Amino acid sequence: MKRYDLIIVGAGPSGLSAAVEAAKRGLKTVVFDENEKPGGQLFKQIHKFFGSKEHKAKIRGFVIGEQLLKEADEAGVEVVLNATVIGLYQDKEVVVRIGEAVHHYKGDAVIIATGASENMVTFEGWTLPGVIGAGAAQTMMNLHGVKPGNKVLMLGSGNVGLVVSFQLLQCGCEVVALVDAAPKVGGYGVHAAKVARTGVPFYLSHTIVKAEGEECVTGVTIAEVDSHFRFIPGTEKHFDVDTICLAVGLSPMSQLLKMAGCEMEDNPKRGGQVPVCDEYGRTSLAGVFVAGDVSGIEEASSAMIEGRMAGIAAAEYLGYMDKEEMDRNLADLDQALDGLRQGMFAPKNRGKDIETTDEGIPVSKNLLKHGFVADEEIERFPGVTHAKGIHPVMECTQNIPCNPCQDACPKHCIRIGSNITALPAVEEGSECVGCGMCVASCSGQAIFLVDETYEEGYASITIPYEFLPLPVVGEKGDALGRDGSRVCEAQIIGVKSIPAFDKTNLLTMKVPAEYAMRARFYKKG
Amino acid sequence: MENRIAEHPILGVPEKGRKVTFTYNDRQVEGYEGEPIAAALKAAGLMVHRYTKKEHKPRGIFCAIGRCTDCVMVVDGKPNIRTCVTPLKEGMKVQTQYGVSGKPFEEQ
């Protein structure tokens, strides 16, 4: 039987990362993936990632995917696509369907990096065509260039629901509402804010009563729920939609491990049925490792680090490095992973009610309830200041592990400090030149350049803009507030798109001065 | 094809294979070679892939990655083909699936 040092199942962020580390140490490594294209979900992630440099922050997911593939290729990893692993048998035998045959392989070590599958919820009509998973929407629009629908209702306010809503808007769909049964927005506030400011209404403490339609979805009714998630009669709201998108969480896809006889546990904190494993992915079966979402739902950024860890642990297991070297390698990765697992959304804070930021500032209640920071709340955050002339306004109000803005400014106007989750603040005495690098580098699209004294009676506001068609200088339209409602007329006075912005265009609009701190989006009139 | 994204602000103009024609039941439909059958149907606004065996209810795309198997259809005479992961080819014969058959229930 053909034998490899290391067989990896899944060519997503964690699997490829593991392969790179292992192959670099000399392990004969193969990666099997059932999909036609490698990279897993990275190729559907078109937004810029959070984190810091070592986490590939401000790089778009699909670009990270391309980089990983190149790394794997250079390290000599064999990546086999359209290769469906149908079973993990005794003695680490992996049976793979490739084309019209099944092949048997043995690995001295095996890393399972199969990722996650989507959770679903039930409601009347949930089986109708037009009710789809958020992953399906991403696949259709970002991989196949097909709009998932024209009028869409999104259920789920976690990061997936928020990010996919934004992607739907980007490909030209109308998102009629973002709904979640929870009383608070589950995902990052900045993701919510960039959706809300385009005019998408958020309905927290609401869920779907029924999908309507005979042959396919033609409408949806939602209603408010009480604290026990029971519908409150009389609160029903109807929307005409052709698509209902479900983004209600992920579950580890751990079936191969269960089949192989790994000790498993049901761990709600990790998203469901997961193998019992240590921090480097070692399972109860000697030589079988796990990495990424299959061992607990997190972000692609952490999956990549976990993958590297498992790759290194496998190299040590097979004698390709000694324990000392492994410990040294792992220590660096530990630190990187730890960096990502900080802040309000850290795994340890899941389910907790956080009232104030690390800086002691009360969090925005409006952001949690409606998806945007209210005008009267915004001024209390350290990134929001007033200055003469052009200056950055950073509407970053939650402690999340992300700091590209700090490095983006050539004039060092922005300070986060060594604590990656600290809120960005304006460095006193620094001088903004209005280059816009911070605006384009902010993965949360939460930085704006504001010149409150642009012209007599007028302010200029530079916003990140990732939609088509791109407005042209001189055109007039509406400036929208953080809540997506019209605040005033706006005129486009600048459109800037340079390669360094990586497709985040900078739109500068002129608005009456009194709206300088309220206008945050532009809509063609 | 109104459901196609002509140009995407981040991804640009989608890369597609050559244009091909296939049949959906008795109808000629255009799509691009190599894309999933389901994507071509979706682009053409065709939502119903099959009717279920017990309750005869319509189903369509649900997960789009080959897991849920809701999007199965009869393709070139074979039932239960996951259209979301089956590449489109010129001249393919794609039929609505009724239960496990290409024949409507009243003819089964």
Place this chain on the structure above:
Amino acid sequence: MSNCAEVVIIGGGIIGCATAYYLAKKGTSVIVLEGSDHIGNGGSSRNGGGVRQSGRDPRELPLVMYGIQHYWPTLSEELEVDCEYHQDGNLRLGKTEKHLQILQGLTDRAVAVGLDVRMIDGDEVRAINPYLSQEVIGASWCPTDGHANPLTTTLGYYKMARRLGVHFITGEKVTGLKKIKGKLRQVITENTVYEGETVVLAAGLDSRKIAASVGIDIPMQAAMLEALVTEAEPHMFDQMLGTAEADFYGHQTKHGSFVFGGSSGLEGFTKDNGTPVTNSLTAPCICRGIMKYFPILSDAKIVRTWAGWMDKVVDGVPVLGNVEEVPGLVLACGFTGHGFGIAPGAASQLAELIVDGTTHVDLSDLRYDRFRAKI
């Protein structure tokens, strides 16, 4: 709840559940102890669903015939569950002259016990089942054989027995038996002790170890069997199928899927890691076997494969009935991979034996003390 009952049954498979049901119907109080977490977790849920007389050893044939005459046809109504029983015959297929000789031998022995079974040629076979390939040159044909759904049947017996007040406890592993004043009385588990006037040992393979605690040995050992199921297909045929060489056996279910069991030839020596784990070589081998007989199924998709340990007795038939040396002990084990179809017959007779002291079918050929050296 009390740890005492008139009868304690060890093993919550179809034999245990069905015996409990027939006992409860006679008004007997019963406790059923199942070592695993699930009812019917051994062969009861892992077999191919055959309800078959042909091909059986003449010693157990009367028992299965009794069940087919008296219980199977009305079992769905009785258990209030769809047992999916089909009595549409069994074809045991042959492709070579040697196969036909094997089939002839089996047929002759069954006819001698009064079973309606006969040899038919290839064309007759295809008249019954037009999907079979031309390679098939003959078969034994038993029109009163059939198949059923082992999952719903087993759980149906459980459901009805439970409804009649039988006390089931799962996850209760029996470690031994104990005689009190010369009569078997106690069943000792990892957690507690149960008491009964009669103890029925229906724990499949585990029965050997348990029986050893009262000095009884049943010469049986583990052998692994595997099976697979396809996606639903349009309805094709209703017969139960087997082959002379046992390449595969199975049927199309009501659901439309095909359930086939089979072997790779390696299972006699399968590594035992404690749980039934499929061997990577077996399912492909079963598929190749099936495709020779049914080329039309080559595009059918396999959705699941599974394995199970069978309790294989040295002479291939179960051990049933009282043990005089250990008064109070009733054995019901060693069904050797064909315990499903025979279960209603066997269980009903055990219930008669325990309550009435006599049975409609003579069980004496299946006694525990039948085993002899070859010379």
Place this chain on the structure above:
Amino acid sequence: MNQINDRSRDIGAFVPAPDDDMIICRCEEITKGEIRKAVHDGMFTLTEIRRYLRTGMGLCQGQTCAKLVKGIVARELNISPAQLEPATSRVPMRPIEMHVLANEGKEDE
């Protein structure tokens, strides 16, 4: 891991609910009411539910409904879903045509 499970313990009577006709297992079209009734018929484990009703036995092999069924059964038994062991995962992880499974690749391929 085996756990003592008394199948005669009182879980209350089956009470019909308005959403009993909601499809839970999309492949096999099994409803919430059928699942809840099965629990009251004694099917206390996900494996038994699966064998009794066919939930998760269809084409997708429970990829979509496993967690939903688990939640329903747990609620009916008044226990936490984490206490219910999921049904066994079995080969193949994706449906595979008989002629493909039968065709074992050669070593050098």
